[in-house]
Amino acid sequence: MRWPRLAKLLPFLAWLPRQTRASISRDAVVGLSGAILALPQSIAYALIAGLPPEYGLYAAIIPVLVACLWGSSWHLICGPTAAISIVLYASVSPLAVPASEDYVTLILLLTFLAGIFQWLLGMLRFGALVNFVSHSVVLGFTLGAAIVIAIGQLPSLMGITLASQATAFASLANLFEHLGEVDKASLMLGLFTLALGLLLKALVPRWPTLLIALVSGSAVAWMWPAMFAHVQRVSAFVGQLPPFSALPTDPTLVLRLLPSAVAVGMLGLVTSLSIARSIATRSQQMLDANQEVRAQGLSNIVGAFFSGSLSAGSFTRSGLSFEAGACSPLAGVFSALWVALFAVTGAQLIAQIPIPAMAGSILLISWGLIDHRGIRALFRVSRSEFVVMALTCLATLLLELQTAIYAGVLASLFFYLKRTSQPRVQQWRDGDEEVLRVGGSIFFGASHYLQVRLQRAQGLRVVIDAQQINFIDYSGVEMLHQEARRLRAQSRSLTLRHARAQVIEELNKLEGAEHCPIQFEH
Known part of the structure; x- marks a missing residue:
């Protein structure tokens, strides 16, 4: 026990004895x-x-x-x-x-x-x-x-x-x-x-x-x-x-x-x-x-x-x-x-x-x-990241430098949240079904965007292909329950297909599995 603890306190002991x-x-x-x-x-x-x-x-x-x-x-x-x-x-x-x-x-x-x-x-x-x-x-x-x-x-x-x-x-x-x-x-x-x-x-x-x-x-x-x-x-x-x-x-x-x-x-x-x-x-x-x-x-x-x-x-x-x-x-x-x-x-x-x-x-x-080279590559690959770079550079010239770092971090977070708040959604009709494949997590920032997409769906049976949804927070759970109740009142239904176990568990916590208005399919 002593040697691992000593090596953690003095990491150089792991490589120094091996030197020739x-x-x-x-x-x-x-x-x-x-x-x-x-x-x-x-x-x-x-x-x-x-x-x-x-x-x-x-x-x-x-x-x-x-x-x-x-x-x-x-x-x-x-x-x-x-x-x-x-x-x-x-x-x-x-x-x-x-x-x-x-x-x-x-x-x-x-x-x-x-x-x-x-x-x-x-x-x-x-x-x-x-x-x-x-x-x-x-x-x-x-x-x-x-x-x-x-x-x-x-x-x-x-x-x-x-x-x-x-x-x-x-x-x-x-x-x-x-x-x-x-x-x-x-x-x-x-x-x-x-x-x-x-x-x-x-x-x-x-x-x-x-x-x-x-x-x-x-x-x-x-x-x-x-x-x-x-x-x-x-x-x-x-x-x-x-x-x-x-x-x-x-x-x-x-x-x-x-x-x-x-x-x-x-x-x-x-x-x-x-x-x-x-x-x-x-x-x-x-x-x-x-x-x-x-x-x-x-x-x-x-x-x-x-x-x-x-x-x-x-x-x-x-x-x-x-x-x-x-x-x-x-x-x-x-x-x-x-x-x-x-x-x-x-x-x-x-x-x-x-x-x-x-x-x-x-x-x-x-x-x-x-x-x-990095600046040219950034311009080719991601215009939004290039804007972040340009804003950070401009901030260093106009503001105190430590403030410029914070400004750059905030700009990065803004563009990140903007992207994640509008996850990629593929939508198609299959008979009475309207399927929405959601390519991202359902959290507070994305809930409103997805709710609008669900409200525009026309099928009697609205299906969310959830195989790419890794995480859902309380805002997402509440939004899906609300939409499921709305569709039920219109004699329609909301179904989650291929949902991960942890996503189903979070959705069932709100009202219990026996009262959950959402249907699940594998």
Whole structure:
């Protein structure tokens, strides 16, 4: 009994003892590749979130270790992401000055609250709740977030310092008002970094193009001081391992951040599970969704106390882990350890990165966020889902980002309820019978639609072919009894044919089998 319980508390005990020297060596190399990819991304995401650059590295260490060791997927690698970072910035920037000590504390508190929400979902085995955030919502939010990120980085690309605005459109309008302040050297350096990154991505997509572009932009600025000496650099910081961070316990702050924590926590889970399932399909691995949800929550709870902002699954790093042949979650563990080594030794190098070059790199990330193929496929397959995607994208530009997530979920539910409230009904006459084959459940949302169809039926004997009806609620039961009594008063009848046992049982509960006005046929 002890071993299964221990394995449940420490899931890594199920796979760690099976590792060999060869698999560990392979995972260490894969982890190094992941760390090289994570370094520029983590710094960029910290800047997007309004955090000092070192906090991006911190978020790629402890949260990644916990998520890999306690998770279910062999290839899912977590860390800071662009979409999560922009939501963090949108949620906390109205409450404190970005990059300030108070701002960092609020970001970590928001991370902790989101982690608690995720962990509770996993403990209550509600991992399936993330399915309510449809893929179209994620596509629309990601597209909108990419646009928001790009607009937010344009001032840095142009060497302009602007106050943050509540929405993307307001930021764009503010930028147009200050176009006369553009610094040509900063713009040249940023565009060079962006152009080089796009070129490398087209020619050698498997190379660490983001890192090469960023290093090249920094090298140009260093070798041409007469032109670029005045260009602003990334803030210097002391190289160290993630420091312990105490979190505030003010109930007012907790309540203020709670709605954002739920939104960003759900977004993180949807992103992580989508990536994990996608890769598991290719690797033939069985996933435990609730264990993965618990691991995501635990990684953010623990990470918040070690200066890590909210983390979620990374498309690029997880894909790299699978494509490079990672043998186990140890690849993610090694990736975090390599990042930790760089956080201690590479602080002085990071301080040499020009802000416009970093902005060019972030624009490159924004372009990579857009799932062009997925958007085209969605347009071909489902126009209603495409509308949901478009509405979610528009909401990210017009509203606060956490509100946009809720708006997208509500739009998805609206179209889902609209579809289910009008189940497919095939209708035909067979002598004195009029048969209606109902292709869906009879619940409160669909009862009125089916009642209208029944009232239009003309046969002396109205038959419902119920073999596709899996569920009926009280509203459906009451409606069918009402229609059966109406038909009986007209010397007609209502018959359910091929009804499932549970449907018959629910219909008989209202008045008892001996008094039920509905007839049943097999």
